[in-house]
Amino acid sequence: MPMTMPAHVTLIFCSQCPVEVPSSYRVQPDRHFRCLACGHVLDVRDLVLDPEEVWTVSRDGLLGYAVDWPQEVAEALEDAFAAVHRGASLLDRLSLSEGEAAAVNLAVCAVLTALEDPTATLDDVTRSCFESSLPQVAARHGWRVRSEAAGPVCPVCGGAVVPTCRGWQACASSGCSWGDMAAAAPGWEL
Structure with a gap:
């Protein structure tokens, strides 16, 4: 299962290791x-x-x-969520078809999901928003789905790569340690 860590926490990578294959530090006794x-x-x-x-x-x-300002970050996210909801409510006066309304709903849901989980896929969004897979939602509303553009891949295992912070990237695969993303996620706490 891919793991992520909170956006406000960043691994410290070893300065002695190559930048192409960053490695992190583990505490010793x-x-x-x-x-x-x-x-x-x-x-x-x-x-x-x-x-x-x-x-x-x-x-x-x-x-x-x-x-060291997680409270300010949380408040900023709450403001962002409120603004997105307010923007969506402004569209209530439009006379949209069911498919158009679903597309607007999906767009709003995608923004909110991306704020909460930057690694979310379109299928994650449709499951969260409509409780259905992307192909099911597309078929229901007559939407065509373009194939996903190939993104960056892990140089170690070929898995998906996710952004972490300040330009760093790490492998999202739980079986890979490139960027040590797999081992870092479960316990990041301040």
Whole structure:
């Protein structure tokens, strides 16, 4: 199952490893962190973080950092959700066909779903919004579905790649450790 971590938490990757194959650090019993790939040891006192950033450790023992304003981020998301709902309600006065109304509903649902889960697919959106798969919804409303454009792939396993933060990407496959996305997700907490 693909795993993701909250958008406000980012893995800290080893500076000794190649940028093409980033590797993260795992906590050690001596309170240092060791790179999963090359073994480089890091002391958190050596981290150079921006003033608003704090380091954090996942339940799996991986080192990351977060911007220390999750409350502000949550409030901004709530405002975004409210604005999208308000915008959708403005369209109520239009005389739309059932298919057009469903398309507008799907678009609004896609925005809300993408805000909550940046890795969501169109099928995820239709299941969330209509409780049906994409092919079922398309058939019901007479929509044609274009084939999905090929996106970036993991250089290790060929799986899907998801954006993390600040331009980093990681593999979404639970069986792959490129970017250590698979091991990081379950326990990211501040």
